[in-house]
Amino acid sequence: MIGEIEDYKGIWVYIEQNDQEIAGVSLELLGAGRRLADKRGVELCGVLLGHEVKSLATTLYEYGADKVYIIDDPILKNYRSETYREGFVKLVNTYKPEIVLYGATSNGKDLASAAATDLETGLTADTTMLDVNDETGLLEASRPAFGGNIMATILCKKQRPQMATVRAKVMKAIEPIKGRTGSIVEEKISMKEEDVRTKVLKVVKEVGKKVKLDEAHIIVAGGKGLKDDKGFALCHQLADVLGATVGASRDAVEAGWIDHHHQIGQTGVTVTPKIYFAIGISGAVQHVAGMQNSEYIIAINIDPNAPIFDVATYGIVGDAFTIVPKLIEQFSKVKQGGELMYG
Amino acid sequence: MHILVCIKQVPDTKIIKVDPKTNTLDRRGIPAILNPYDAHAVEEAVRLKAQYGGKVSVLTMGPPQAVAAIRKCIQIGADAGYMISDRAFAGADTLATSYALTKAIEKISKQEHVDVILTGKMTIDGDTGQVGPGIARRLDIPALTFVRKVEAVNASGNEIVVERKLPDGYEVIQSAMPCLLAVEKEINEVSYSPMPNMIRAANYEPEIWTVDQLNDVDRSKLGLKGSPTVVGKMFSPPKPEGGKQLEGTPDQQVGQLVELLLKEKKELIISKGGA
Numbered sequence: 071m072i073g074e075i076e077d078y079k080g081i082w083v084y085i086e087q088n089d090q091e092i093a094g095v096s097l098e099l100l101g102a103g104r105r106l107a108d109k110r111g112v113e114l115c116g117v118l119l120g121h122e123v124k125s126l127a128t129t130l131y132e133y134g135a136d137k138v139y140i141i142d143d144p145i146l147k148n149y150r151s152e153t154y155r156e157g158f159v160k161l162v163n164t165y166k167p168e169i170v171l172y173g174a175t176s177n178g179k180d181l182a183s184a185a186a187t188d189l190e191t192g193l194t195a196d197t198t199m200l201d202v203n204d205e206t207g208l209l210e211a212s213r214p215a216f217g218g219n220i221m222a223t224i225l226c227k228k229q230r231p232q233m234a235t236v237r238a239k240v241m242k243a244i245e246p247i248k249g250r251t252g253s254i255v256e257e258k259i260s261m262k263e264e265d266v267r268t269k270v271l272k273v274v275k276e277v278g279k280k281v282k283l284d285e286a287h288i289i290v291a292g293g294k295g296l297k298d299d300k301g302f303a304l305c306h307q308l309a310d311v312l313g314a315t316v317g318a319s320r321d322a323v324e325a326g327w328i329d330h331h332h333q334i335g336q337t338g339v340t341v342t343p344k345i346y347f348a349i350g351i352s353g354a355v356q357h358v359a360g361m362q363n364s365e366y367i368i369a370i371n372i373d374p375n376a377p378i379f380d381v382a383t384y385g386i387v388g389d390a391f392t393i394v395p396k397l398i399e400q401f402s403k404v405k406q407g408g409e410l411m412y413g
Numbered sequence: 414m415h416i417l418v419c420i421k422q423v424p425d426t427k428i429i430k431v432d433p434k435t436n437t438l439d440r441r442g443i444p445a446i447l448n449p450y451d452a453h454a455v456e457e458a459v460r461l462k463a464q465y466g467g468k469v470s471v472l473t474m475g476p477p478q479a480v481a482a483i484r485k486c487i488q489i490g491a492d493a494g495y496m497i498s499d500r501a502f503a504g505a506d507t508l509a510t511s512y513a514l515t516k517a518i519e520k521i522s523k524q525e526h527v528d529v530i531l532t533g534k535m536t537i538d539g540d541t542g543q544v545g546p547g548i549a550r551r552l553d554i555p556a557l558t559f560v561r562k563v564e565a566v567n568a569s570g571n572e573i574v575v576e577r578k579l580p581d582g583y584e585v586i587q588s589a590m591p592c593l594l595a596v597e598k599e600i601n602e603v604s605y606s607p608m609p610n611m612i613r614a615a616n617y618e619p620e621i622w623t624v625d626q627l628n629d630v631d632r633s634k635l636g637l638k639g640s641p642t643v644v645g646k647m648f649s650p651p652k653p654e655g656g657k658q659l660e661g662t663p664d665q666q667v668g669q670l671v672e673l674l675l676k677e678k679k680e681l682i683i684s685k686g687g688a
């Protein structure tokens with residue numbers, strides 16, 4: 071740490087962009103950062119690294135940033151640990167923020183871990199709750215620990231900045247305020263291409279393969295309670311009728327009923343659909359961590375004590391093999407405009 | 414090519430229990446295992462050795478009983494094991510852990526130059542993925558994280574090409590060696606250990622060093638003292654209220670649900686998937 075704790079002021083959010091597109095989690099973090107900054111009475115700043123990214127600053131102001139630090143250089147065209155860290159650490163050492171937040175994405179984590187080592191400061195990974203003590207300025211970053219069995223609040227008392235990576239979809243972006251503006255601070259990076267030891271040879275998008283779970287309005291997720299791949303097929307059938315996307319618990323994935331891209335939860339995807347069906351899923355904390363912010367949660371489980379019912383909007387205690395075919399039948403009728411059958 | 418893999422012994426968090434009253438972990442009877450991600454890192458090292466020749470060493474920082482995790486790596490096919498073990502390391506967060514491991518790696522490198530370091534993507538108890546990149550920074554070598562495939566190591570052994578997993582695909586990245594790779598589980602399937610490895614592992618004794626046996630160590634950077642983060646409190650994950658149970662026969666339950674969803678989310682059900 072350069073200087074004293076008191077020298078460090080303001081809340082920073084690392085703004086991740088790919089091909090000039092800002093990552094959703096960065097906007098969510100501006101929302102969370104805004105709350106912390108207001109509580110502390112300090113500035114909220116976005117930090118933007120890349121090539122030809124200056125025009126993105128407008129969006130950042132609208133989402134709550136007061137100031138945007140920018141390093142714009144061809145060397146930063148693709149994310150690379152070496153170049154981004156070099157630029158980022160220099161900014162931190164020059165402008166001394168008290169808190170830095172990063173999205174817990176591949177590149178956000180990569181940058182944060184490298185920067186924390188250079189800055190010799192604390193970094194909390196995969197935070198899901200954030201608060202700040204308005205007097206001491208101490209960041210309270212809470213995260214699931216020991217496989218999600220418990221939450222731990224991590225503090226960094228003696229070093230600055232206090233840093234955390236934060237999972238996508240747990241914080242909320244503010245409603246963008248059209249026309250809101252702020253200031254810009256530009257810096258340069260001194261690193262030359264010949265000093266960089268890594269080179270990105272190509273970037274491959276696997277859009278076809280990617281399951282757009284995080285964009286789905288309705289998700290039908292199945293778990294171990296469906297017994298085998300034939301049982302799991304019920305999820306596909308219900309999803310077809312509803313125009314939904316299929317998700318799964320880890321146990322269903324490990325059983326080989328569906329590809330791991332469909333796994334929802336702590337080590338899978340975090341989703342926030344309008345309707346989430348959990349069928350034959352017990353509701354382990356690690357699963358719930360990835361779906362609890364869904365608007366409607368419908369749980370179907372044979373065990374009335376299954377923890378999934380604690381998060382469900384509507385619960386049906388019953389056998390999935392009886393209930394789901396009936397649901398498929400009913401929803402198909404609705405779609406075809408037929409008569410509803412009441413029990 | 415000398416490949417060094419950092420490995421950790423961890424409690425099996427799959428079966429760890431939390432006492433809901435005191436919010437403390439009940440570690441009684443919880444088996445200690447080789448961190449699953451690290452098993453993939455060791456397997457990858459063994460495969461690289463098979464393809465490009467060389468030697469696989471593993472390194473851990475941990476209590477004396479962590480020797481068991483090293484033996485597991487010998488089973489998978491590692492050639493040599495090193496362990497640093499000392500009270501002074503206790504209570505280390507990721508920053509202090511990467512510092513101590515780096516000191517050990519410097520010592521190993523003096524004996525035999527290290528060309529590439531492998532780590533797991535993360536540990537299942539620490540769960541951060543920060544130790545690998547930390548080591549790379551301290552050694553000032555490139556860190557390649559989220560590696561899902563090693564494409565090639567060039568003949569002179571000074572350059573490596575890997576695939577890094579990204580949220581919407583992957584990138585192919587080339588790096589100078591030495592460098593550090595943090596690997597994904599999907600990089601390989603851990604093979605069954607051949608019998609000779611099992612026999613060798615059973616009696617294997619790694620080299621064990623205390624702090625005093627490492628060089629140029631700044632003790633203020635070790636263990637609890639060297640850790641900027643502290644755990645403030647532990648608490649149970651917030652528990653939501655729970656909603657409405659739909660009662661009756663299966664037909665009645667389904668009828669109620671369909672009706673409720675049509676009332677509250679009609680647009681979604683009628684419009685989506687467009688029948």
Ligand SMILES: Cc1cc2nc3c(=O)[nH]c(=O)nc-3n(C[C@H](O)[C@H](O)[C@H](O)COP(=O)(O)OP(=O)(O)OC[C@H]3O[C@@H](n4cnc5c(N)ncnc54)[C@H](O)[C@@H]3O)c2cc1C
Pocket residue numbers: 216217218292293294295296318319320321322333334335336337338339349350351352353354355356357360370371372373376388389390391426427537
């Ligand atoms: C570090 C770590 C990370 C993890 N990450 C994830 C993650 O990202 N995602 C995830 O999902 N899990 C994750 N897990 C695993 C998690 O702890 C659970 O083991 C898993 O979610 C359980 O899957 P399940 O609900 O399908 O199976 P089970 O827990 O076996 O539940 C099956 C359920 O089906 C019900 N059932 C049985 N028969 C029927 C029937 N005929 N009709 C209706 N219901 C029936 C049962 O009552 C039971 O509740 C993780 C675990 C660890 C330790």
Ligand SMILES: Nc1ncnc2c1ncn2[C@@H]1O[C@H](COP(=O)(O)O)[C@@H](O)[C@H]1O
Pocket residue numbers: 418419420421448450451454472473474475507510514531532533534535536537539540541542543544545
């Ligand atoms: N105590 C340790 N000894 C050796 N390697 C470790 C240790 N802790 C972490 N690592 C390595 O660093 C990786 C990431 O760990 P973590 O940052 O704890 O998630 C692990 O997969 C290991 O390869």
